[in-house]
Structure formats: structure tokens, C-alpha cells
Amino acid sequence: MTYSEIIDALYDLKDEEKVIFKEKKFGIKSNNSLGIYHKDLKGIAKNIGQDNKLALQLFDSGIYEGRILCSKIFNPKDITEPLMEKWVKSFENWEICDSFSMGLFSKSRFATTKILEWTERAPEFEKRAGFTIIASYCMADKTSDNELFEHFFPILKREANDDRLYVKKAVNWALRNIGKRNIDLNKKAIQVANDILKYDSKSAKWIAKNALTELQKEGIRMSDYPRALYRPPLHTK
Known part of the structure; x- marks a missing residue:
């Protein structure tokens, strides 16, 4: 999947009611969230596989779910301390x-x-x-x-x-x-x-x-x- 295809896939799953539900039910307050459940993001991540370049692009997209995808497709062996500090x-x-x-x-x-x-x-x-x-x-x-x-x-x-x-x-x-x-x-x-x-x-x-x-x-x-x-x-x- 390309970066554009992933972003399109995320917007296809956009659900503002889920944003509200996640905050009320689970205390998940997030900026620029599309309202996608974690299990659905895991499915997308599985289709992508490990890809550091895409992971960095997704984090920098500023989309909340894009950042969660970043955590799922970046190779832990390649992580650096500056990246960890940026993300945390x-x-x-x-x-x-x-x-x-x-x-x-x-x-x-x-x-x-x-x-x-x-x-x-x-x-x-x-x-x-x-x-x-x-x-x-x-x-x-x-x-x-x-x-x-x-x-x-x-x-x-x-x-x-x-x-x-x-x-x-x-x-x-x-x-x-x-x-x-x-x-x-x-x-x-x-x-x-x-x-x-x-x-x-x-x-x-x-x-x-x-x-x-x-x-x-x-x-x-x-x-x-x-x-x-x-x-x-x-x-x-």
C-alpha cells in the first residue's frame, strides 16, 4: 500500500460517533482523530507489513490513527532515541x-x-x-x-x-x-x-x-x- 492509499483507507473508515464513544467509554481523548477502532488499525497494519518510511510519513501526517499505525509498522530494531523522544x-x-x-x-x-x-x-x-x-x-x-x-x-x-x-x-x-x-x-x-x-x-x-x-x-x-x-x-x- 502507498501512503496515499493508506490515508484514503483511513478516511473511508472515518466515524465521528466512534470518536465520541471512545472518549466516553474508554477515556481516549485525541486530536485529529477519525474514529477508527484499534482492531481495524491492526488489520490495516497487517496488510502493510513493516515499513519504516511509511511509518514516519504516517506519524507526520498528524492524523491520530496514522500515528497508531506508525507504532505498528516501524521496525523496533531500527528505532533511535531521538525518535523515541519525539514520539513520547x-x-x-x-x-x-x-x-x-x-x-x-x-x-x-x-x-x-x-x-x-x-x-x-x-x-x-x-x-x-x-x-x-x-x-x-x-x-x-x-x-x-x-x-x-x-x-x-x-x-x-x-x-x-x-x-x-x-x-x-x-x-x-x-x-x-x-x-x-x-x-x-x-x-x-x-x-x-x-x-x-x-x-x-x-x-x-x-x-x-x-x-x-x-x-x-x-x-x-x-x-x-x-x-x-x-x-x-x-x-x-
Whole structure:
């Protein structure tokens, strides 16, 4: 598909009622939105395939859905820090923040660098991006040992008092996903949640209680990463 064909396809799906619905139902406030559901954008992205040049053109179109498409067709291996900084500063809601953070940033070689940087940022969705990368990186990185993920616990504890909706939800998400990586990190995440539970703020108590409900659930599913340690191959005679 050419750039013009993609733009035409987006405008063919334009639905102003969906713009209103997404804001009321999901809190997705977006500028220059055509009102296209994420699942439909995934279908378009699948037809395009990876194409960095088109991705950059779509982002620069200024069309909200064009920017989400950018996050889906840009090759994570080719991302640069200047591009990441340009994109993160444009985030205006959780949907586009998570699309970039999960689909691109967590799979890039700068993932851990941006976790450390962005979780200290003041803007709500720049900070959320840092925690969303943590949540996704737990699944994207299948080989790192527990020590790497334990380094994120002090960050979660430091920011647990941030009462902004999309920050506290991301802190909670990151804590839960670390705790579902393997049984040892589960135990440590539960301990961290109990530490956060002692904080006075409402946001911290919500983060901790919600995380404990899931992390202590009977039959919780673990990823068992790294598999070499937590799910070693069976040896047969």
C-alpha cells in the first residue's frame, strides 16, 4: 500500500460517533482523530507489513490513527532515541502511549534506558510510557535473570503515590507483570506490594491491593522466564 492509499483507507473508515464513544467509554481523548477502532488499525497494519518510511510519513501526517499505525509498522530494531523522544512527547492518551510502548519501545535496545528515564518524568503519559515498557518488557525479554527486574521494584515503590489515573494503573500493571514472570519474582512482588500497602496515599493502597489480589490468586499463570532456569528441557534416555 502507498501512503496515499493508506490515508484514503483511513478516511473511508472515518466515524465521528466512534470518536465520541471512545472518549466516553474508554477515556481516549485525541486530536485529529477519525474514529477508527484499534482492531481495524491492526488489520490495516497487517496488510502493510513493516515499513519504516511509511511509518514516519504516517506519524507526520498528524492524523491520530496514522500515528497508531506508525507504532505498528516501524521496525523496533531500527528505532533511535531521538525518535523515541519525539514520539513520547506527542502522547495524549493511554491508547497511543501503550501502542508505542508495547509494540515498539519494549522491543528496542533502549527499553531499559527509557524505563529509568521516563518513570521520573512529570507529564502523565511520558511517565506512563516508562511503566508500560516495564509491563511489556516482562514478556518481551525471555532470557534476562531476575536481578534485572528486581531493579524495577524501587522505581515502583517510589512512584506509587502518584494519584493520576493512568500513572497509577501503569505502576500496578508493571508490578503485576513482574510478579507473573516466575515464582521467585512473584514472591518478591508480593513483598513489594505489601510494602506499598503501608503508604498513606489512596493510590498506593489501590495499587497494592489490586496487585495482591492477582499475585496471590490460586492457580495464577506464570511465564516461567527465563525458561532455561524455570522450565528446563526434559532429558530422556
